[in-house]
Amino acid sequence: MYVCSCFGVTEQQVKKHAEDGACTPRQIASACKAGTDCGSCVRRIQAILGRAACPRRELADQGKPVLTDLADAA
Ligand code: FES
Numbered sequence: 001m002y003v004c005s006c007f008g009v010t011e012q013q014v015k016k017h018a019e020d021g022a023c024t025p026r027q028i029a030s031a032c033k034a035g036t037d038c039g040s041c042v043r044r045i046q047a048i049l050g051r052a053a054c055p056r057r058e059l060a061d062q063g064k065p066v067l068t069d070l071a072d073a074a
Contacts, residue, residue: 003048004034004041014048023049 003011009032017031025045029035035042 003044004032004037006037006041007033009034009041011048014045018049025049 001011003009003014013032014028014034017028020031022028022031025035025042028045028049035045
């Protein structure tokens, strides 16, 4: 099922990015553009991130770089 119809991003893809370390909708956007057009999917992305176990969330909560190239976007 599509989460972001503007960019054809599926729930599976968002979960995959979350597993790879994206913990915020902004990091998901950096990874696959989801949420950067009409923005109507951002809440759905937030919901998915809220449910998904984010392995690096602790690091992010401590303010440490999670994805080096995305650290500035956080
Ligand atoms: S549905 Fe994701 S930006 Fe429009």
